[in-house]
Structure formats: structure tokens, C-alpha cells
Amino acid sequence: MLHVSTFRPDPTAMGPFLACLWQGLVPSSFVLDRWIYLDGTPRAILLVWDGDADAEAWVESAFGRFGALETTGASDATGGLQACLDRDLEGFGEWMRVRGSDPAEIEHGLDVRRRGLLSPSQDAAHAAGVAWMATTPPAV
Numbered sequence: 001m002l003h004v005s006t007f008r009p010d011p012t013a014m015g016p017f018l019a020c021l022w023q024g025l026v027p028s029s030f031v032l033d034r035w036i037y038l039d040g041t042p043r044a045i046l047l048v049w050d051g052d053a054d055a056e057a058w059v060e061s062a063f064g065r066f067g068a069l070e071t072t073g074a075s076d077a078t079g080g081l082q083a084c085l086d087r088d089l090e091g092f093g094e095w096m097r098v099r100g101s102d103p104a105e106i107e108h109g110l111d112v113r114r115r116g117l118l119s120p121s122q123d124a125a126h127a128a129g130v131a132w133m134a135t136t137p138p139a140v
Contacts, residue, residue, distance in 0.1 A: 002033075002074045005047040005059060009067035017066035030055035048074075089114055108136070 009017055034048040049059065056071070063069045083092035089110055096106045115128035 001050065001052070002076055003047075003049050003051065003056070003059070003071050004074045005049070005063065005069060005071040007045045007047055007063050007067055007069050008042060009045070011042070013066045017063075020066070021062055027051065027054040027058050030058055084113070087117060089117065112136075 029052040031050040032047075033050060034046065036046040036048070038044040038046060047059070047063070049055070051059075059071060060069065079095040079098075080092060083089075083095055092113060093106050093110050096109055101109070112129060112132040115132055116125040119125035119128050
């Protein structure tokens with residue numbers, strides 16, 4: 001399962017944190033995707049990773065003892081946004097299909113995007129989105 005953790009290290013514990021991070025076994029199920037330093041003070045870091053319960057326990061132990069750690073499950077929807085940026089409705093539909101959406105969900109999802117794509121302006125796209133919402137139950 002994909003996870004995103006935000007880690008705010010305790011600056012008074014950096015030595016022990018770094019030393020302990022380099023010691024011991026890392027679960028084979030832990031897969032690092034990204035380690036991103038966020039601008040600003042105090043320091044904050046995003047850790048994007050994949051793993052099972054063993055990996056979750058390791059992240060909690062390796063980071064949680066040395067600062068504030070918040071972790072949540074996540075879904076990688078990069079392909080969907082990339083299709084949007086490429087203005088590729090067919091690609092977006094394929095992305096939805098691969099993720100397991102049924103044909104009705106795919107057509108419904110493509111409808112609002114098509115309305116926006118074919119709109120002549122941001123204002124018209126906004127109105128098209130409002131009209132689409134009138135035919136759609138609110139998302140939970």
C-alpha cells in the first residue's frame with residue numbers, strides 16, 4: 001500500500017536519529033518512492049513509500065521516536081493528472097479502466113472532463129462543471 005508520511009525531526013535528536021536510521025534491517029516490503037525536504041523552518045520532510053504492516057511498524061520506529069510523524073494511506077493518481085495535462089481524454093479513460101472503473105463510471109468521469117475540454121473559456125468550463133454536478137450525486 002502506498003503511504004505518505006510527514007516527518008518533522010526533533011533538532012535536538014538529529015545525531016541519534018541519523019545513527020539509528022543507518023542501523024539494523026529494513027523490512028523487504030518497504031519501498032522508498034521519494035524523500036523530499038520541504039522549504040521552511042522548522043524542517044519538514046515528506047516520505048512517500050510503499051509497504052505492508054512490517055514496513056509501517058519500521059517507519060514508526062525509525063522516525064516516530066525522533067520527531068513528529070504523521071502517516072496516511074495514499075493513491076497514486078499521477079496518470080490521471082498527466083492525461084489531463086496532455087488533454088488526452090482517451091488516455092484518461094484508459095487510466096480509469098486500468099484502475100478498475102466500470103464502463104459507466106468511465107463515461108461519467110469522461111463527461112465532465114469532455115465538457116471542460118470543449119469549453120471556450122475558464123468561465124464556460126466552470127459553468128459546464130456546475131451543470132454536470134446538477135446531474136451527479138455529491139462525492140463522499
